Amino acid sequence: MRQAVRTARIFPALVLLALLAPPLRAVPGGRPFTFDDLMAIRRLGDPQISPDGRWIAFTVTTIDKAQNTRNTDIWLVPTSGGEPRQLTTHPAADLRPRWSPDGRKLAFISTRDGTSQIWVMDVTGGEPEQLTRFPTGASGVLWSPDGRHLAFTAEVYPDCPDEMCNRQREQERARSPVKARLYTRLLYRHWDTWKDGKRRHLFVIPAAGGTARDLTPGDHDVPPFSLGGPDDYAFSPDGSELCFARKDSRDEAISTNSDLWIVPVRGGEPRRLTTNPAADNSPLYSPDGRYIAYRAQERPGFESDRWRLMLYDRQTGRTRSLTEALDHWVEELVWAPDSQRLYFTVAEGGAFPIYTVTLATGEIRKLVPTGANEGLQITPDGKTLIFLRHGFSQPAELYRVNVDGSQLAPLTRMNAERLAEIQWGEVRSIWYTGADGARVHGWIITPPGFDPAKKYPMIVLLHGGPQSVWADVFHYRWNAQLFAAAGYVIFMPNPRGSIGFGQKFIDEISGDWGGKVYEDVMRGVDHVIGLGSVDPNRIGAAGGSYGGYLVNWIAGQTDRFRALVSHAGVFNLISMYGSTEELWFPEWEFRGTPWTNKELYERWSPHNFAQNFKTPTLVIHGELDFRVPVSEGLQMFTALQRQNVPSKLLLFPDEGHWILKPQNSELWYRTVIEWFDTYLKAPGS
Numbered sequence: 001m002r003q004a005v006r007t008a009r010i011f012p013a014l015v016l017l018a019l020l021a022p023p024l025r026a027v028p029g030g031r032p033f034t035f036d037d038l039m040a041i042r043r044l045g046d047p048q049i050s051p052d053g054r055w056i057a058f059t060v061t062t063i064d065k066a067q068n069t070r071n072t073d074i075w076l077v078p079t080s081g082g083e084p085r086q087l088t089t090h091p092a093a094d095l096r097p098r099w100s101p102d103g104r105k106l107a108f109i110s111t112r113d114g115t116s117q118i119w120v121m122d123v124t125g126g127e128p129e130q131l132t133r134f135p136t137g138a139s140g141v142l143w144s145p146d147g148r149h150l151a152f153t154a155e156v157y158p159d160c161p162d163e164m165c166n167r168q169r170e171q172e173r174a175r176s177p178v179k180a181r182l183y184t185r186l187l188y189r190h191w192d193t194w195k196d197g198k199r200r201h202l203f204v205i206p207a208a209g210g211t212a213r214d215l216t217p218g219d220h221d222v223p224p225f226s227l228g229g230p231d232d233y234a235f236s237p238d239g240s241e242l243c244f245a246r247k248d249s250r251d252e253a254i255s256t257n258s259d260l261w262i263v264p265v266r267g268g269e270p271r272r273l274t275t276n277p278a279a280d281n282s283p284l285y286s287p288d289g290r291y292i293a294y295r296a297q298e299r300p301g302f303e304s305d306r307w308r309l310m311l312y313d314r315q316t317g318r319t320r321s322l323t324e325a326l327d328h329w330v331e332e333l334v335w336a337p338d339s340q341r342l343y344f345t346v347a348e349g350g351a352f353p354i355y356t357v358t359l360a361t362g363e364i365r366k367l368v369p370t371g372a373n374e375g376l377q378i379t380p381d382g383k384t385l386i387f388l389r390h391g392f393s394q395p396a397e398l399y400r401v402n403v404d405g406s407q408l409a410p411l412t413r414m415n416a417e418r419l420a421e422i423q424w425g426e427v428r429s430i431w432y433t434g435a436d437g438a439r440v441h442g443w444i445i446t447p448p449g450f451d452p453a454k455k456y457p458m459i460v461l462l463h464g465g466p467q468s469v470w471a472d473v474f475h476y477r478w479n480a481q482l483f484a485a486a487g488y489v490i491f492m493p494n495p496r497g498s499i500g501f502g503q504k505f506i507d508e509i510s511g512d513w514g515g516k517v518y519e520d521v522m523r524g525v526d527h528v529i530g531l532g533s534v535d536p537n538r539i540g541a542a543g544g545s546y547g548g549y550l551v552n553w554i555a556g557q558t559d560r561f562r563a564l565v566s567h568a569g570v571f572n573l574i575s576m577y578g579s580t581e582e583l584w585f586p587e588w589e590f591r592g593t594p595w596t597n598k599e600l601y602e603r604w605s606p607h608n609f610a611q612n613f614k615t616p617t618l619v620i621h622g623e624l625d626f627r628v629p630v631s632e633g634l635q636m637f638t639a640l641q642r643q644n645v646p647s648k649l650l651l652f653p654d655e656g657h658w659i660l661k662p663q664n665s666e667l668w669y670r671t672v673i674e675w676f677d678t679y680l681k682a683p684g685s
Contacts, residue, residue, distance in 0.1 A: 030423035032485035057097040135167035146239030155198040186253035192656030220249040230282040243283040286339040304467030337382040367405035372473040393424040423448040425484035432527040434520035442493040455535040457680035462543030466497035495520030513604040556609025563679035571636040573605040610639040616646035622655035
């Protein structure tokens with residue numbers, strides 16, 4: 001159920017200003033944030049520095065709410081700062097820009113011909129040229145350091161030897177009136193897609209064009225499925241080989257294990273580098289070719305084990321951990337040009353700071369301590385880090401900082417003009433005492449124009465995962481500022497299971513889904529009420545995925561909330577086990593299957609407490625959600641209705657675990673806020 005971690009805060013009375021830490025930021029004046037503002041934001045992504053260090057290519061995604069579409073184009077901005085300029089203007093999506101080693105061209109992925117293919121364009125001008133016409137589409141383009149090849153990934157039929165075979169199979173499937181599916185093993189569907197017999201393979205194609213070569217034939221996916229983060233494949237500095245991550249296809253539904261392999265670009269039998277029984281991924285060669293850095297977990301079957309930064313010595317074959325002393329997940333990594341140190345981001349304390357580690361001494365230093373920092377890159381001279389930076393009140397923009405952590409400054413302000421008129425809610429970070437005396441973190445966001453002398457209704461937002469976090473990020477699906485702008489104090493606790501507060505804190509939710517985490521949340525609510533500005537009789541709670549589970553659990557445990565919203569929430573842990581896909585998740589969290597450890601599934605299943613439901617509840621689900629299947633939402637709504645509890649069911653037939661289409665998103669926000677307004681706001685307030 002874990003959601004992508006790139007995805008949070010709270011407030012309250014007369015004594016509040018004295019009791020809380022100084023605000024992170026405050027923007028006086030202006031008007032409240034609206035959904036149309038959210039849709040109008042230019043969404044920056046994927047920064048890539050040119051080989052000469054002068055330019056940064058990046059993507060900008062824009063939303064057309066009226067057309068219910070989004071489009072992505074490629075832009076350029078000088079590394080030294082200056083006015084960004086748009087490089088592509090096609091109505092199709094242009095994604096993943098990657099520089100040629102000589103800096104003259106950009107390869108990118110585009111849907112210009114109706115399918116996802118590789119296109120190449122001269123940066124100085126001219127029309128892009130299509131490089132691939134792969135029958136099942138191409139993605140994940142990567143230029144070899146010698147400029148001779150491009151790597152990409154594609155979905156193929158594993159028994160097909162060439163492009164012609166794949167094309168024929170695709171055409172036959174499209175023409176056939178029979179749409180039945182026949183399966184003989186698990187993981188027959190995943191997230192929002194039914195498996196159709198294809199596998200993702202890693203290919204190379206000559207930079208001048210020609211026939212693509214499948215480097216990873218067979219019945220397995222390369223790279224493994226990922227919700228984001230670093231690439232799981234990389235070229236060696238001389239361009240002669242690729243290192244990639246691959247999962248064992250025999251136990252896909254129950255195993256988290258993946259290993260690193262290498263394969264010559266000319267083709268041949270891949271060779272395995274790692275034998276760790278847990279996950280190894282994100283390989284990255286050092287510029288001098290001596291090492292491969294990568295991320296690894298230790299515990300098999302646990303997708304939320306600590307991600308360590310590992311170093312494989314290609315000369316000696318030895319591996320060591322570089323971050324054993326750092327009790328936080330390593331997220332992204334980049335090599336210094338001299339191969340003497342690595343820069344990386346971690347999930348820590350509701351932020352994603354930037355660190356560096358020196359290979360010779362093992363010294364770890366924090367360079368950028370605050371904010372959500374991602375898309376980490378380094379200039380060829382090794383002096384400057386480039387990355388995206390965002391927070392609750394700031395959509396992502398490009399930033400730069402010296403490698404010693406000095407002179408942090410923005411490179412782009414592409415949303416500044418529109419957002420200058422917004423009065424944001426004030427954001428504060430707090431700590432309080434949770435279950436067993438643990439220190440628990442949370443965020444508070446107050447409504448614009450907050451008056452500490454008044455009493456406000458409060459919405460408690462519960463994050464998914466459960467091994468995730470409410471971090472200082474600008475979120476598009478659970479935007480706390482949008483909820484605050486509707487007149488609510490927003491409390492976003494980071495209870496047990498939240499990442500960034502040590503692995504022990506994460507581990508303590510497994511096997512205890514409604515235990516300490518529930519107490520952490522309830523004590524947080526008490527703490528915020530005690531600060532004085534929240535009306536204790538007008539409190540609601542909402543959450544998605546595990547957060548939806550926790551809402552369902554709360555509904556059977558307490559009636560202190562006036563209204564609840566359960567999005568993609570688990571209702572019956574046993575039925576969920578039989579209809580979800582990544583079985584390693586429930587088998588770790590509940591110490592086995594429902595027939596080997598039924599007691600634990602029963603203990604923490606909200607359906608066993610349905611007789612206690614009294615709180616008005618809005619249930620939301622996407623019918624294409626295979627992670628938490630729609631039957632969970634239907635069961636929750638049925639239990640509420642049969643007991644005459646005020647309730648509504650909002651179903652999205654064209655959405656999965658997340659609500660992504662612009663007009664669907666608008667309906668989602670409007671319905672949720674109207675639900676809370678009905679129960680938490682006095683008439684005329």
